[in-house]
Amino acid sequence: MTHPPHDLGRTVYRPVRGGNALEDTVARLVQTVRLGLVAPGESLPSERELAERYAVSRDTVRQAIGELADAGYVVRRRGRYGGTFVADPLPPSADGPVDAAELDDVLGLRRVLEAGAARAAASRMLTDAARATLEDRHAATAAASAGDYRRLDSLLHLTIAELAGIPSLLPLVVENRARVNAWLDTFPLLPRNIEHSDAQHDRIVASILTGRPDAAEAAVLDHLAGSEALLRGFLA
Missing domain, CATH: 1.20.120.530 (GntR ligand-binding domain-like)
Known part of the structure; x- marks a missing residue:
């Protein structure tokens, strides 16, 4: 697993708001992927670690990862070397970042x-x-x-x-x-x-x-x- 630079990691992995915890968690995970903080083919932090960093339940993290897996952004693997991995290649995005x-x-x-x-x-x-x-x-x-x-x-x-x-x-x-x-x-x-x-x-x-x-x-x-x-x- 790749760890982002301290300041970026603190920004991306900060606690989310309570009212829209699922959407905020999805957004943070997408930012992690789109910013290249975790490269394609590399693993995200564990569900437990993400739940602690975002201050949400593991169920919320699991749902967010499930949404992104269905959308083709991450791949979940089981077993001893399992986890959640950034898709390689990633799905195509918009024509570039919006201003x-x-x-x-x-x-x-x-x-x-x-x-x-x-x-x-x-x-x-x-x-x-x-x-x-x-x-x-x-x-x-x-x-x-x-x-x-x-x-x-x-x-x-x-x-x-x-x-x-x-x-x-x-x-x-x-x-x-x-x-x-x-x-x-x-x-x-x-x-x-x-x-x-x-x-x-x-x-x-x-x-x-x-x-x-x-x-x-x-x-x-x-x-x-x-x-x-x-x-x-x-x-x-």
């Missing part, structure tokens, strides 16, 4: 737009038709196949922006999500992330339908933090 300032700008704007949209939607007296539309979009996303998930996820978020009742807001959200989706399409969907995302959608929609603006805003920010961690891990 950090651009990533910060787009994701920062997304937080402002989408959290504000959810707060505004939860503050309104929605019509029965509007409530039914939101519930239908939510149900469609929860039942979506992997191939259709990102499209229906986007439609759910755009519906929330529309229900905010601010006409000039929707075009801004559309443009912002188009940029984010172009980045998301450069790496595979992670099944465990979909499960987590669906649970967060439940909280967002419930908060809007029960008229709780603070809860709606907080739920959206928590939700966006998970995909933001993955974007920074895969693209930065």
Whole structure:
């Protein structure tokens, strides 16, 4: 196993946040691979060691490694000389690292737009038709196949922006999500992330339908933090 330089290792292997532990762990592992801190063909630290460094459960580490194995980033081997090894070769990535300032700008704007949209939607007296539309979009996303998930996820978020009742807001959200989706399409969907995302959608929609603006805003920010961690891990 290759050990990264001390400062880099301390940065990549620092404890993750609690709210999106799986996504953050996946992102940290991808950073380790993409930065070359562990070379293709070499082994990652053990699950126990990673769990200690990230301050998460071994089950979270195991799930994160499973996601990356399914996506072709790592290979798990059993036996005396087993472990988790960086794939050789690695899957193709995007056309190069995304500029950090651009990533910060787009994701920062997304937080402002989408959290504000959810707060505004939860503050309104929605019509029965509007409530039914939101519930239908939510149900469609929860039942979506992997191939259709990102499209229906986007439609759910755009519906929330529309229900905010601010006409000039929707075009801004559309443009912002188009940029984010172009980045998301450069790496595979992670099944465990979909499960987590669906649970967060439940909280967002419930908060809007029960008229709780603070809860709606907080739920959206928590939700966006998970995909933001993955974007920074895969693209930065």
